[in-house]
Amino acid sequence: MKNMKKMNKMTRDNLITYLMVFVLFLVMQILVSSGNVSSLLQGLLVPLCAYIILAVSLNLTVGILGELSLGHAGFMCVGAFTSAFFSKCMVNTIPIAGVRYFLALLIGAAAAGICGILVGIPVLRLKGDYLAIVTLAFGEIIKNIMNILFIGRDSAGFHFSTTDARALGLLEDGEIIINGPQGITGTPKDSTFAVGVILIFVTLFIVLNLIHSRSGRAIMSIRDNRIAAESVGINITKYKLMAFSVSAALAGVAGVIYAHNLANLMAQPKNFGYNMSIMILVFVVLGGIGNIRGSVIAAIILTLLPELLRGLNDYRMLIYAVVFIAMMLFNWSPKAIAWREKYAAKLKRGKKKEV
Amino acid sequence: MALLEVNNLGISFGGLRAVNEFHLKIEKGCLYGLIGPNGAGKTTVFNLLTGVYKPDEGVILLDGEKMIGKKTIEINKAGIARTFQNIRLFNDLSVKDNVKVGLHNHFKYSALEGIFRLPKYFKMEKAMDERAMELLSVFDLDKEADTLASNLPYGKQRKLEITRALATEPKLLLLDEPAAGMNPNETQELMETIRLIRDKFDMTILLIEHDMKLVSGICEELTVLNFGEVLAEGKASDVLNNPEVIKAYIGE
Numbered sequence: 001m002k003n004m005k006k007m008n009k010m011t012r013d014n015l016i017t018y019l020m021v022f023v024l025f026l027v028m029q030i031l032v033s034s035g036n037v038s039s040l041l042q043g044l045l046v047p048l049c050a051y052i053i054l055a056v057s058l059n060l061t062v063g064i065l066g067e068l069s070l071g072h073a074g075f076m077c078v079g080a081f082t083s084a085f086f087s088k089c090m091v092n093t094i095p096i097a098g099v100r101y102f103l104a105l106l107i108g109a110a111a112a113g114i115c116g117i118l119v120g121i122p123v124l125r126l127k128g129d130y131l132a133i134v135t136l137a138f139g140e141i142i143k144n145i146m147n148i149l150f151i152g153r154d155s156a157g158f159h160f161s162t163t164d165a166r167a168l169g170l171l172e173d174g175e176i177i178i179n180g181p182q183g184i185t186g187t188p189k190d191s192t193f194a195v196g197v198i199l200i201f202v203t204l205f206i207v208l209n210l211i212h213s214r215s216g217r218a219i220m221s222i223r224d225n226r227i228a229a230e231s232v233g234i235n236i237t238k239y240k241l242m243a244f245s246v247s248a249a250l251a252g253v254a255g256v257i258y259a260h261n262l263a264n265l266m267a268q269p270k271n272f273g274y275n276m277s278i279m280i281l282v283f284v285v286l287g288g289i290g291n292i293r294g295s296v297i298a299a300i301i302l303t304l305l306p307e308l309l310r311g312l313n314d315y316r317m318l319i320y321a322v323v324f325i326a327m328m329l330f331n332w333s334p335k336a337i338a339w340r341e342k343y344a345a346k347l348k349r350g351k352k353k354e355v
Numbered sequence: 356m357a358l359l360e361v362n363n364l365g366i367s368f369g370g371l372r373a374v375n376e377f378h379l380k381i382e383k384g385c386l387y388g389l390i391g392p393n394g395a396g397k398t399t400v401f402n403l404l405t406g407v408y409k410p411d412e413g414v415i416l417l418d419g420e421k422m423i424g425k426k427t428i429e430i431n432k433a434g435i436a437r438t439f440q441n442i443r444l445f446n447d448l449s450v451k452d453n454v455k456v457g458l459h460n461h462f463k464y465s466a467l468e469g470i471f472r473l474p475k476y477f478k479m480e481k482a483m484d485e486r487a488m489e490l491l492s493v494f495d496l497d498k499e500a501d502t503l504a505s506n507l508p509y510g511k512q513r514k515l516e517i518t519r520a521l522a523t524e525p526k527l528l529l530l531d532e533p534a535a536g537m538n539p540n541e542t543q544e545l546m547e548t549i550r551l552i553r554d555k556f557d558m559t560i561l562l563i564e565h566d567m568k569l570v571s572g573i574c575e576e577l578t579v580l581n582f583g584e585v586l587a588e589g590k591a592s593d594v595l596n597n598p599e600v601i602k603a604y605i606g607e
Binding site: 009205206209210213214215216217218220221223224225227228229230231232233234235236242290 | 405407427428431432436437439443444445446447448452455456457459460462463464465466469470471472476479480483501519520522523
């Protein structure tokens with residue numbers, strides 16, 4: 001405890017976040033191994049890891065950089081498809097799952113990051129909400145491209161088409177890798193809950209350390225006052241791009257986890273469309289804009305809640321909505337904030353008395 | 356050679372000639388005042404000096420180096436820092452972090468060194484912390500180092516903005532109406548602060564001000580701006596007694 005006090009607030013806050021994820025992981029593992037978790041809920045664990053990473057990475061754009069992105073699912077989609085493409089091609093060449101998965105992660109993150117830079121370069125130079133509009137379009141475009149893209153491979157090399165699988169003109173030994181609307185089938189299922197949690201830690205490590213560094217301060221200064229930041233010599237475009245591309249790359253990582261958990265990866269509105277982007281934004285807003293730990297908590301609650309409430313049948317979505325509103329009030333209403341602060345102060349005083 | 360030399364500076368917004376044939380010469384270490392009635396173009400001059408606006412014509416030399424055509428951040432790196440008429444702090448950052456943003460270009464380490472917490476990160480952050488606290492203690496803000504900037508009282512917010520500007524290690528400090536909204540006591544304190552900055556940091560200061568008590572109290576030289584043109588310039592006492600200046604301020 002003495003050491004805890006010596007540490008500054010920032011380090012302690014970060015440690016609490018890491019610890020929270022670790023404890024949740026242990027609890028889930030114990031529940032799973034003791035057979036107390038339904039198979040449906042078990043199936044949700046890996047996507048949950050992806051959603052947490054998405055929420056944390058979007059919070060970097062929305063809460064720390066202060067720009068609105070409505071196409072985060074698009075970056076996830078890029079990461080998912082590039083990495084699944086890679087893994088499917090390499091499944092025989094690189095038989096060790098760990099190495100293949102690691103490379104897939106790097107490729108997925110890099111592809112999404114590059115897309116982030118390409119979108120960001122023109123848009124982040126502008127003042128105003130243009131990023132929201134452009135990312136919204138980007139998400140839809142990526143999803144639709146994935147639905148018309150056909151890629152096959154045979155002894156002569158790769159074949160591309162945007163019409164149908166027959167137009168690829170594959171030789172007899174060829175196989176279709178991306179089959180348009182049917183997506184990628186047979187990606188090795190390398191994602192596990194443990195790997196997902198490790199990647200959550202990596203994401204938290206990157207985001208939290210970035211925020212609490214020279215670059216993070218520069219990013220937050222742009223959010224707080226762009227004109228003042230410029231006047232003290234902060235390179236606005238550079239730091240906006242940095243934050244946005246890191247955010248996009250981490251969304252790509254989430255895509256990799258997501259893709260390697262599915263036997264059949266398809267770009268549907270439900271998983272990579274506008275709704276998904278809004279869902280991630282809801283995690284961020286409900287968890288508290290700029291509050292990384294809040295994003296993690298909100299993603300967990302809102303992903304697991306519909307499953308946990310399944311027993312309530314028809315009332316499920318009703319309760320879900322009520323929880324939504326309750327969380328919103330708890331996080332944002334001035335009275336609730338005042339109450340929380342009072343309670344926290346009381347707790348602190350209580351602890352001091354004990355000592 | 357003068358530290359700042361401005362000649363024939365002019366800018367138009369549409370049909371409005373906001374600044375016309377403006378000239379200014381500030382020697383090193385001088386406390387220089389830029390005054391004039393509302394709408395005379397004072398803040399526009401500041402925005403021209405810091406590269407927020409591009410002038411239509413004219414020359415700006417800082418230590419003999421051309422400033423025209425440079426971006427705001429390059430001008431800051433060259434040595435001009437400013438504060439704003441309506442305070443612009445980084446409200447959701449702590450007082451210390453506000454100053455540390457000001458130190459951004461003097462204590463460098465890369466984003467990767469920051470993410471992976473390499474030794475340089477710790478070394479630089481420590482140096483930044485020390486420098487920031489040193490600056491804050493000059494302005495009696497060191498006790499509030501961990502407060503959010505938006506929670507500071509108004510007078511201290513002004514001081515913090517000046518501290519942040521000084522953290523960029525400028526040659527020339529521009530203060531845009533530092534006494535705006537202050538009561539006489541706070542203004543008195545501010546005058547002392549400005550003198551302290553000049554003496555302690557060996558700073559050259561150009562300030563815009565409406566408060567004549569402050570202007571006559573601390574400014575050594577003045578330029579009076581009216582309708583975008585220089586109406587009078589020279590020693591403060593001479594300028595303030597100039598009948599033309601009195602006419603521009605009070606009317607006939």
